[in-house]
Amino acid sequence: MARREEVDRKIHQAAMELLRAHGPASVTVEAVAAASGVARTTIYRRHKDSGAVLESALKEIAASNVLIPTDDVWTDMRQAIRLLIATFQENQGVGVFLGLITGGDPELVELIREKLLRPRMELGIARMRAGVAAGQIRADADVETAADLVLGAVAARFAHAGTFPEEWIDSVVTLMRQALEARAQ
Numbered sequence: 001m002a003r004r005e006e007v008d009r010k011i012h013q014a015a016m017e018l019l020r021a022h023g024p025a026s027v028t029v030e031a032v033a034a035a036s037g038v039a040r041t042t043i044y045r046r047h048k049d050s051g052a053v054l055e056s057a058l059k060e061i062a063a064s065n066v067l068i069p070t071d072d073v074w075t076d077m078r079q080a081i082r083l084l085i086a087t088f089q090e091n092q093g094v095g096v097f098l099g100l101i102t103g104g105d106p107e108l109v110e111l112i113r114e115k116l117l118r119p120r121m122e123l124g125i126a127r128m129r130a131g132v133a134a135g136q137i138r139a140d141a142d143v144e145t146a147a148d149l150v151l152g153a154v155a156a157r158f159a160h161a162g163t164f165p166e167e168w169i170d171s172v173v174t175l176m177r178q179a180l181e182a183r184a185q
Helices: 003-022 029-036 040-046 050-063 073-089 092-102 106-133 143-160 166-180
Strands: none
Touching: 003 029, 003 040, 003 050, 029 040, 029 050, 050 106, 073 106, 073 143, 073 166, 106 143, 143 166
16 A cells, blocks of 8 residues: 555544544544544645545545445345445444534534435435336335435444344345335236
């Protein structure tokens, strides 16, 4: 790994650890420098302020674990659930949700929504709309709410159980399919 990439990785990792442990207000340049071992001057050469540090870290997370659509919306929903689970289990998602729940700085909360959550939700919604166009999902289905329900199911399961057996994933997809699937005329 190149030196610049290694330094960026340390900065991003420290920012996400701070976010996870203490919420968005804890992600300051000083705290990231202390946690990462990267000099504040180096951080400031890369980022104008703590918001830019957090934005960069969130963009890196958003770029990972991207869904690659297939021809089957239900297979894709299953894969999207697995990607959400991976995010939670890698603890990155915990920090993101902690940041959203604990609030604090409204600008940082909006940054989390804008850079990470909304783009991923929009991809899921777009995939379900493609399922409508392909005749796999009912034309009158509320795909925005369906996307919220899937995200909520994963978050709730993580909160109360912390485990995600394949049967649980299958159950969520089956339930969504029963609610959304286009019926043959």
